[in-house]
Amino acid sequence: MKVSVIGTGHVGSTLAFVLTLKNLVKELVLVGKTRESAMGDVLDLRHGQLFVNTPTQVSAGTLADSAGSDIIAMCASVPTPKDMNSRLELAKGNVKLMRELMPELARLSPDCKVVMVSNPVDVLVHYALECTDLRPNQVVGTGTLVDSSRFRQLLAEELRIHSGDIRAYILGEHGDSQFPAMSCADAGGEPLDPTPARYALADQASKAGFEVFKYKGHTNYAVALAAAEIIECIITDAKHTLPVSLQVDGFLGVSDVCLSLPAVIGGNGIERVLHPRLNKREEGEFLHSAEVVRQVVASARTD
Structure with a gap:
């Protein structure tokens, strides 16, 4: 199994580290x-191979060296402004970057699965599909997977239940218009009531990334672990259900933008898109998310 990580900043290097620990990848x-800019990470990872069960062949390369990849993790990004208030501020620069990188990556690895990590992830999943011949099932964004993890962790503290036993999704945009799908949230089959306190937890989860950014200037651990989870599901054909950014397949009449919905992730990438039963409030929030992302996609195209 060959995985190529494009972009070796904080997230890309952390993802590479996590993948070597998981003993999943033969060639990285x-x-x-x-x-040369990737050699520091390559050497550091090689030096630690004694301490993992199955050593990974790690190398530094150019786009050409990614040829024949089974999975491409896109972590490349323009620099993040220190005063950034919205991931959408990265749209113009990163859409340009995707237009430069994705066609060649797809040409070199036409059967690969792309895990989009760069932001704004929903916009970039859209452009990754638009500027290549990749099929919708081949491109999956980390989307609201991290937001959902943050939300479940906060709910777990309130409920005193392990976060893995809670089913609660943040859906829509990986950004300000995301929303908690409380109508289908449960623990052990018991519905989680949509209380004001739980909506406050969802709001806290949506802002958590910027809280981390405020303290350390970047986020890397949680999003790298989320990307690694998607990659592991693809490699092992696990068929786990994850809230990820994908090309919406007509859900609530939306088919022209990419947003997060629960999807079955396996060897074929996105194996099935699930349609949760949302209430009227949540349906409106999903449509609002679609409009927000749709406008950014359009503005990026005209720039």
Whole structure:
């Protein structure tokens, strides 16, 4: 199994580290701005191979070295402004970057699965599909997977139940218009009431990334673990249900943008898109998310 990580900043290097720990990948190629820019991570990871069960062949490369990848993790991004207030501020620069990188990556690995990590992830999943011949099932964004994890962790503290036993999704945009799907949230089959306190937890979860950003200037651990979870599901054909960014397949009449919905992730990438039963409030929030992302996609196209 060959995985190429494109972009070796905080997230890309952390993802590479997590993948070596999981003993899943036979060949791992790190692609930075230059081959030399990735060598520090490559050497550091090689030096730690004694301490993992199944050593990974780690190398630094260029786009050409990604040829024949089974999975491409896209972590490349323009620099993040120190005063950034919205991930959408990265749209113009990162859409341009995707237009430069994705056609060649797809040409070199036409059967690959792309895990989009860069932001704004919903917009970039859209452009990754638009500027390549990849099929919708081949491109999956981390989307609201991290937001849902944050929400479940907060709910777990309130309920005193392990977060893995809670089914609660944040859906829509990985951004300000995301929303908790409380109408289908439960623990052990017991519905979780949509109380004001739980909506407050969802709001706290939506802002958590920027809280981390405020303290350390970037986020890397949670999103790298989320991306690694998607990659592991693809490699092992696990068929886990994850809230990820994907091309919406007509749910609530939406088919022209990419947003997060629960999806079955396996060897074929996105194996099935699930349609949760949302209430009227949540349906409106999903449609609002679609409009927010649709406008950014359009503005990026005209720039």
